[in-house]
Amino acid sequence: MENAFETALGLYRAGRGAEAVAMLRALADHRPGEPAVLNLLGVCLHAAGQTDEAGTALRAALALAPDHAEALLNLAALRNGAGRRSAAAACLRRLLVLDPGLRDGLRLLGATLSEMGDLDGAEAVLRRVARLVPDGIEERFNLAATLCQTGAPDRAIRALRQAIALRPEGAFAYGLLGACCLRAGDLDAAEAAYARALRLDPAAADARHGRVRVARYRATARAARSGAGPDGLALRGAFATASGYSHMARRLIEALRRRRIPLEILGLLADERWPFEPLDRPVRARALLNVLIPMAVERVPGLPTVTFTMFEGHPIPPSWLVHSRSSDVVVVPTRASRRAWIARGFPEARLRLCPLGIDPESGDGAPLHLTLPDGRPVAEIPYRFLNVSDFIPRKNVDGLLRVWLRATDRRDPACLILKLAIGGRPHGRTELADLVRRGEAATGRRLAQAAPILLVDAVLDEARMNGLYRAATHYWSLSHGEGWDLPMATAGALGLGLIAPRHTAYLDYLHDGIAHLIPAGTAPATRPYEDEPWAPFHGLDWWQPDEEAAVAALQAVIRKGAALPSAADHLRRHFTWDQSAATLLTILGGLGLAPRPEGA
Structure with a gap:
């Protein structure tokens, strides 16, 4: 036993830590009071992929020697790797009290806080x-x-x-x-x-794209100074991607072009091309409109910077405030976003409100043909609830699953169509399966006991997405916060019954007469079933919909046939992309930046 520790340490240093585990277990049993043995055992267990056992060994080492620096550092690294970053940061802060100048501890703490x-x-x-x-x-x-x-x-x-x-x-x-x-x-x-x-x-692709943007911005600035041609607008947005901002940018471009506004379109990288007409030639721009989050905004010398953006929580994060200050004006679509900027200290005089539009334009498109896992056509189910979400904590998919498990029975004439954007995540389905297992544990109900859920995770074009809406009878959200929620607005405009939390964007285009609004309080923004903060909302609260009320709302529809007047007429009359473009032009006009339509 005398040389066992040195032998085990040599194996670890040679990258063969897994081979040392049995030796160290025996040594720990023979000499149970030595934290160095337990620390090395924890490290070797981790190397062998036995993460839980590694944590047990490291905690045992610290129970014997609370100031054991190596064990604290190793436990912090273990917790960080497991996503328990708050616990990792606590270990590192304790370590740095012992050794304030420990370089490795400081570097790991900095990285941990950044990831949090x-x-x-x-x-x-x-x-x-x-x-x-x-x-x-x-x-x-x-x-x-x-x-x-x-x-x-x-x-x-x-x-x-x-x-x-x-x-x-x-x-x-x-x-x-x-x-x-x-x-x-x-x-x-x-x-x-x-x-x-x-x-x-x-x-280096980023540098290549950057040089393209530099050249485009130089041309934009020259055209703005030229004094020739009609006043127009330069617009930068991620119109070529599949994001919500991309959809927003495309619809605004289309609506502005219907008004014959001269536009120069700049993509996120700057070499993207608008597919319907050439809009990459410089115009005499009065301003640069960024349809982007503040961190992605870039400035063109000589042009006022207008940023059309939104935030889903309250208030905006500190970094959003810093980056928003580079914009002359920030345009937001809802009162909740406006309050979020003001609460963080952004000048109220530099904020403007411009609601977004909806997309019911597919008219008489056919419903998408969908089949449940048991082979039944979805169209045969009387109550078909749809939710379209990114697979992120803010969308509260865990809450949706809990409520569905509690509210429904497999004999109910209902199904849930869950359209989740998990295709680009290599472990997306595994993560969703884990969320289902946790939901079952939290509710004491098995998925097989509830009404069926159909997962749709394929990428759908706009025509098929409208077909997906038409395959449902109701649209349902339990989101923790929304900047707008285009799927909810579109579903309502297409005539689906709406169930939404009473918070953020929903209060700008819904009311009790046209939707079932679920009460919601506030709570810290954390990852599902954990106390860990969700990084984009670190230190912020978001809204927590009342799950009891959500259960009651679903059961009222499914078992009592409860109905609400359609939101379609209200949404179609008051929230169109043409109205959104008109409001935006009015805002620019009030700033002295209004572009002139071609031929005017």
Whole structure:
């Protein structure tokens, strides 16, 4: 036994930790009071893939020696890898009380806080590391990368230049510097940074796209100064992707073109092309309209920056406020978003309200033919509830499943059509299966006891999406917060019965006469079934729909035939994309930035 520990340590250092587990177990039984043995056992168990047992061994080591630095660091790394970042951060803070200058502990704490979404906390820790290691390349670069998210561009630019001075051959750092310079509106500095990145790595896609944007912005600025042609509008958005912002940008472009507004369309990368007519030629733009989140906004010298965006919680995160300040005006679609910006300290005078539109334009499109897992056609089920969501915690899919399990029985004439965007996630179905298991445990009901659920995770084009809406009788959401919820608005415009929480965007286009609104309180924004904060909403609250009321609402429809007047007429009359475009043009006109229609 005397040399067993050294032998086990040698195996671990040689990358053969799994082979040392049995030896260390025996040693721990023979000498149970030695934390170093338990610490090494925990590390080797982790290497062998036995994560739970590794945690037990590391906790046992700390029970014997609460100040054991290696065990604290190893337990923090283990918890971080398991997604328990709050617990990992607690370990690291305890470790840093013992050794305030521990470089590895500080670096891991900074990374952990960043992954938690505590960007301000991460910045403070990474600044501390950079002071301790003034010539540390990785430390400087980690700080710079965090500042790109949290700070005004000038702070990130300074930190990046310091990191580049220590390692001038890094192409990625130059690409990041170029992006920060674009946010600051410094085209010359951005061009120089991207050019340097491409000399170091000719295949650097971000730098290549960045240079395209620099060239487009130069042309846009020249055209705006030219004085020739009608006043128009430059619009930048992710119109070529499948996101909600992309859909919003496409609809606004279409509505503005119906009004013959001269547009120059700039994609997220800048080399995307509008598919229906050439809209990549510069116009004499009065402003640059960014249909994007504030962190993605870039500025064109000489043009006012208008940002059309939204947020689903209250208030906006601190980083959103910092990035919003680079915009002259922020346009939001709902009163809840407006309150979220004001509550964080954004000037009320620089906020404008412009509701979005709906998409009922498919007219008499046929319902999508769907079949339940047991082979029955969905169309034969009298009550067909639809939910269309990204598979993220904010959409409260876990709450939907809990309520469905509690509210329905397999003999009920109902089904749930769950359209989830999990196709791009390699473990999406596994994560959903885990959520179902947790829902079953929480409710004491098995999935087989409830009315059937049909998962639709294929990517559908707009025609098939409208067919999916038409295959349902009701649309139901238990979201924790919405900037708009286009699927809900579209479903209502197509005549589906609506069940929604009484919060955020829903209160701007629904009311009790046309929808069943479920009471909702506020609660910390955490991941399903965990106390861990959901990173995008770190430190914020969101809305928690009343699940008892949701159960009652579903049962009233399914078992009592409860009905509400249709929302279709209200939504079609008051929320169209043409009305949204008209409101946007009125806002621009009030700012002295109104474009003129062609031929006017």
